[in-house]
Amino acid sequence: MKISGAEIFIESLKKEGVKHIFGYPGGVVLNIFDALHDEKDLQLILTRHEQGAVHAADGYARASGKAGVVLVTSGPGATNTVTGIATASMDSIPLVVFSGQVPTLLIGNDAFQEADIVGITRPCTKYNYLVKDVKDLARIIKEAFHIATTGRPGPVLIDLPKDVTSGKTEFVWPESVSMTTYKPTYEGNRYMINQAAHMIAKAKKPVIVAGGGVIASGAARELKELAEYADVPVTMTLMGLGGFPGSHRLSLGMPGMHGTYYANRAIQESDLLVAVGMRFDDRVTGKISAFAPNAKIVHIDIDPTSIRKNVRVDVPIVGDVKRVLSVMNKVLKEEVSDQWQEVRKAWLKQVDAWKKERPLTYNRETDIIKPQYVVEKIYELTKGDAIIATEVGQNQMWASQFYRYDKPRTLLSSGGLGTMGYGLPAAIGAQFAFPHKLVIDIAGDGSIQMNIQELATAVINKLPVKVAILNNRYLGMVRQWQELFFQERYAHTKLDETVPDFVKIAEAYNAVGLRATKKSEVEPVLKEAFSIKRPVMMDFVVDWKEKVYPMVPAGAAIDEMLFAEDEKKSEKKLKAVK
Amino acid sequence: MRHTISVLVENKFGVLSRVSGLFSGRGYNIESLSVGETIDPNVSVMTIVTSGDDWIIEQITKQLNKLIDVIKVVDMTELDHVEREMVLIKVAPRAEDKAEVLRLAEIFRGRVVDSSPKTYTIEMTGDEKKIAAIVELLRPMGIKEFVRTGKIAIAREGIKKA
Ligand SMILES: Cc1ncc(C[n+]2csc(CCOP(=O)(O)OP(=O)(O)O)c2C)c(N)n1
Ligand SMILES: [Mg+2]
Numbered sequence: 001m002k003i004s005g006a007e008i009f010i011e012s013l014k015k016e017g018v019k020h021i022f023g024y025p026g027g028v029v030l031n032i033f034d035a036l037h038d039e040k041d042l043q044l045i046l047t048r049h050e051q052g053a054v055h056a057a058d059g060y061a062r063a064s065g066k067a068g069v070v071l072v073t074s075g076p077g078a079t080n081t082v083t084g085i086a087t088a089s090m091d092s093i094p095l096v097v098f099s100g101q102v103p104t105l106l107i108g109n110d111a112f113q114e115a116d117i118v119g120i121t122r123p124c125t126k127y128n129y130l131v132k133d134v135k136d137l138a139r140i141i142k143e144a145f146h147i148a149t150t151g152r153p154g155p156v157l158i159d160l161p162k163d164v165t166s167g168k169t170e171f172v173w174p175e176s177v178s179m180t181t182y183k184p185t186y187e188g189n190r191y192m193i194n195q196a197a198h199m200i201a202k203a204k205k206p207v208i209v210a211g212g213g214v215i216a217s218g219a220a221r222e223l224k225e226l227a228e229y230a231d232v233p234v235t236m237t238l239m240g241l242g243g244f245p246g247s248h249r250l251s252l253g254m255p256g257m258h259g260t261y262y263a264n265r266a267i268q269e270s271d272l273l274v275a276v277g278m279r280f281d282d283r284v285t286g287k288i289s290a291f292a293p294n295a296k297i298v299h300i301d302i303d304p305t306s307i308r309k310n311v312r313v314d315v316p317i318v319g320d321v322k323r324v325l326s327v328m329n330k331v332l333k334e335e336v337s338d339q340w341q342e343v344r345k346a347w348l349k350q351v352d353a354w355k356k357e358r359p360l361t362y363n364r365e366t367d368i369i370k371p372q373y374v375v376e377k378i379y380e381l382t383k384g385d386a387i388i389a390t391e392v393g394q395n396q397m398w399a400s401q402f403y404r405y406d407k408p409r410t411l412l413s414s415g416g417l418g419t420m421g422y423g424l425p426a427a428i429g430a431q432f433a434f435p436h437k438l439v440i441d442i443a444g445d446g447s448i449q450m451n452i453q454e455l456a457t458a459v460i461n462k463l464p465v466k467v468a469i470l471n472n473r474y475l476g477m478v479r480q481w482q483e484l485f486f487q488e489r490y491a492h493t494k495l496d497e498t499v500p501d502f503v504k505i506a507e508a509y510n511a512v513g514l515r516a517t518k519k520s521e522v523e524p525v526l527k528e529a530f531s532i533k534r535p536v537m538m539d540f541v542v543d544w545k546e547k548v549y550p551m552v553p554a555g556a557a558i559d560e561m562l563f564a565e566d567e568k569k570s571e572k573k574l575k576a577v578k
Numbered sequence: 579m580r581h582t583i584s585v586l587v588e589n590k591f592g593v594l595s596r597v598s599g600l601f602s603g604r605g606y607n608i609e610s611l612s613v614g615e616t617i618d619p620n621v622s623v624m625t626i627v628t629s630g631d632d633w634i635i636e637q638i639t640k641q642l643n644k645l646i647d648v649i650k651v652v653d654m655t656e657l658d659h660v661e662r663e664m665v666l667i668k669v670a671p672r673a674e675d676k677a678e679v680l681r682l683a684e685i686f687r688g689r690v691v692d693s694s695p696k697t698y699t700i701e702m703t704g705d706e707k708k709i710a711a712i713v714e715l716l717r718p719m720g721i722k723e724f725v726r727t728g729k730i731a732i733a734r735e736g737i738k739k740a
Contacts, residue, residue, distance in 0.1 A: 119595070122592070122595065122596060122599055130592075147646065181649050304640045304643070308636060
């Protein structure tokens with residue numbers, strides 16, 4: 001029996017096990033929306049902006065590990081997805097984005113609502129397709145999910161001309177994918193793994209740097225086994241937080257620009273770095289030539305282009321992190337004598353001394369609300385058992401520093417692209433994947449305004465999503481740079497009286513709005529919010545002067561850190577760095 | 579250093595822009611690029627001449643390999659190989675230089691493929707040095723137009739460069 005392209009779209013998604021599509025309608029996708037209208041097993045969630053739809057699918061994917069799915073119309077609908085797609089691409093998040101397109105005969109004619117979305121998204125997708133014949137549709141959808149979710153995951157876009165979705169053909173679902181040119185390497189080279197295991201055994205001051213690859217490949221258990229067995233401290237990049245328990249005795253927290261003193265010191269002193277599923281982003285390495293000067297580097301990653309891109313590598317291992325680590329653990333246990341116990345004691349003692357010397361801290365003595373205090377309270381009240389989304393800026397860094405992520409997929413944050421406006425829609429997506437979990441967007445007053453319309457999506461779908469705005473009335477992170485590097489000239493970062501009344505906004509959307517202006521109000525507000533089974537937006541009026549510390553100025557080595565405790569001394573140091 | 583990289587790709591629309599986009603997006607330089615079908619009409623070969631240090635060339639070949647439409651990447655510079663390029667040169671010599679132009683074409687095994695009362699068009703194939711040489715010799719006679727195909731390259735059979 002012949003069915004339409006729109007029906008093939010639906011049947012194919014069902015075959016892929018898709019339950020939720022985030023989207024927004026328009027002219028050339030009307031027939032797909034119509035076909036979806038009576039579907040019971042496939043829910044279309046209407047967001048209030050296509051960017052919100054993509055971030056929601058992204059949050060869904062990060063929280064669940066499954067590909068997020070998006071459906072939008074042509075032209076402006078498609079171009080509105082670009083920021084979301086680029087966000088997912090930078091962080092290797094699996095998405096399949098369907099965009100409507102004008103009929104094939106009109107393509108290239110500057111038709112109404114035509115945009116060359118395949119051309120526009122080529123550099124920010126893992127792959128993209130323009131479907132030219134309805135007969136190819138099922139195969140292309142199958143391939144798209146395969147490409148998005150295997151190897152180094154990423155977003156795939158499928159452009160669907162109107163006549164393709166209205167055209168009819170037999171539905172033939174390919175049982176398997178045969179792509180001769182796409183074959184990711186999963187098994188690491190055995191010789192290299194052996195070598196790495198021996199280096200770990202012999203190292204005096206090893207450090208593991210865990211990235212998003214640990215979470216993508218589901219390797220948290222293998223990583224913990226390695227760290228505990230070989231007694232190696234672990235630092236987690238922003239994308240790696242949760243890949244290793246943040247409250248573990250071996251955890252060093254996050255490294256890099258706003259990393260902990262002890263993570264950065266440990267990296268700089270180490271004689272062996274084991275980089276696991278991370279890509280040596282400049283926010284992690286600081287000045288490359290001064291990064292980990294004494295360390296040999298073992299680099300495990302599924303993407304060969306990540307290896308030797310930014311730093312020299314002594315032992316490159318291309319493969320799936322989970323598989324490589326499980327072989328490495330086996331080699332360590334069976335073939336290498338555990339001679340490291342003694343030397344490691346000294347190293348861990350040193351690391352602990354650093355932890356005591358300069359823990360993450362802030363002034364706890366004030367009555368004014370310190371933003372870090374809000375994050376700490378959230379951690380305390382949720383006992384770490386929540387899914388945290390973040391916006392971008394200071395709020396994001398405090399959410400990374402003062403909340404300990406013990407499990408993978410509990411922090412959703414735009415790392416690579418740093419997209420303001422990511423958090424709320426991402427939290428909504430995660431809430432669809434986990435209806436019974438507490439999902440909280442830790443937000444800034446600037447960022448939240450970039451996708452605040454998605455409150456409507458939360459309300460209409462009765463999602464108990466929580467938003468905690470660390471309201472400093474500034475584009476705080478930019479203000480921080482202006483204070484430190486631009487002689488306190490706050491060019492266009494002061495929002496102040498233009499910051500809207502978030503409580504009223506929440507109420508206007510039929511959500512709940514709460515506010516705290518004093519430290520003593522923080523806990524009651526959070527408790528109340530967590531007890532309400534509806535969307536709640538909390539406005540925490542925090543100290544606008546607060547800065548994120550430690551801080552490594554851009555271009556400095558990661559052990560050239562500035563600290564809150566000695567702002568005066570920092571000024572001198574800054575001048576020296578400049 | 580300069581490298582000649584041969585890239586086998588699926589013959590689909592959009593592939594050229596994926597490859598060229600990779601170069602432009604990452605700030606790598608393309609000195610020349612030629613594309614054509616292979617014996618198998620589903621497969622095209624691109625010959626790309628680029629330059630960079632070992633790190634950059636390693637990244638370029640890895641990034642090319644990562645593209646889903648790419649079948650195979652060979653850095654010809656690492657192999658014993660033959661490189662050729664074709665040029666068409668339209669020369670407008672003075673009357674007294676006409677004989678010299680024809681003589682040069684012959685010496686370089688070029689062919690005159692078009693002539694008019696004022697011009698000769700010479701077709702010539704060769705490696706970079708040979709092309710540079712004829713251009714230098716013809717330049718004083720008045721080159722009116724000059725087009726080149728970009729390099730193509732093929733590995734020699736059975737011999738690995740020492
Ligand atoms: C879409 C986008 N535009 C601009 C920036 C640059 N930027 C980074 S942080 C920041 C300020 C964010 O302000 P806010 O959300 O209030 O967070 P805060 O730093 O105050 O916590 C800006 C403008 C960005 N990351 N994303
Ligand atoms: Mg702010």
